[in-house]
Amino acid sequence: MAQFRALSPFAKMPTLVDTTTGETLYESTIVIEHLDRLAGAGRLIPAEPGAALEARLVDRMVDTYAGGPMNRIIPRKFRPAGHEDPFGDAQDAEILAGAWDWLEARLADGRTWGAGETFTLADCGAAPILTYARRLVPFGDRPRLRAWHQRLMARPSFVRALEDAAPFGDLMPAPPAED
Template identity: 40%
Template sequence: MTLTLYYHPFASFCQKVLIALYEKEIEFEPRLIDLGDAAQRAELSRLWPLAKFPVLRDTASDVILPESSLIVDYLDRHRPETIRLLPDDPEEARRVHLWDRLFDNYVATQLTKVVTDQFRSEGRDDPDGVEQAKATIATAYGIIDEELGRGGRWIAGDGFTLADCAAAPALFYANIAVPFERHEALSAYYQRLLARPSFARVIEEARPYRTLFPLEWPADY
């Protein structure tokens, strides 16, 4: 086995890569990293000095690759024999990348701001920043809902892609802080994501770590 994934199963960007690995049925060695453990953090830092996961190591190609979108792209190009998560057509690929960036930057990253604020000590919290982040998420919901309302099964069309790998964990966590039930097309899309075996597996693997999340879990989660 040449692939090792340095990750944590509860982190949304790691889940994005896990979904891709499970979709493509690629074998890999999981290396769970607890950033609170000095030795494990140092191990990750030696691979990627920013000490952020996920990081993929491919010993066969002597490649160390951070950043979830780059990892999925790498997996897709080097393991093309199964489901393709990025289209060969440049225009279709651009569309997938656009939606991938929207989910990462305007849903997942904004939700991180909301969650991080829960851990700040009194007097150092940022209620204005939290409200701005929630407003950005709500705006993103409207954009996503409008796109899905055009009839595509997945966010970039009829095929499951990198963009859907990004969407699933981003929506899973963001829906807790900023519910999207009034967006019918988005809600229906989310149900399709939940039914996807790769994402269902990711949710179950992350379940033991739910105490790490400071927001209240809905009863139906």
């Protein structure tokens, strides 16, 4: 852990060490933007300004209103008996449900991916958060959100990421989603 904290000040993932440039990057959006730049730019962050803003908006909304509550609920599950926070858990579950509602409404225009017809930064950041946060607050009756998540789950890159993460799946203190 000490070695990891030396790389990532808050000991959070993802953390990327680019051995070519000597840069250490953390936080999903920054890592994705770095990789997009290396790939020639314009692949994950659209070149068109409006599309780029939509990709960043969906990314920020998912990270803040789904990832934020998830990252508060999970550590509370590891607290010793007598130190639980049911009120905080309920508040965060409500915020997560609101994020699901916002995404369901955003997807109502028929878009294929989180920010439109092109796979973007929004999808890269959303895939892991949606996968794990829905274990805490299921998607429920949100068919567009469920369909987007299914498309994300079918992407070969995410399939591989899930396979790589499988040995650590039992560390998530919530049962697999049933919806």
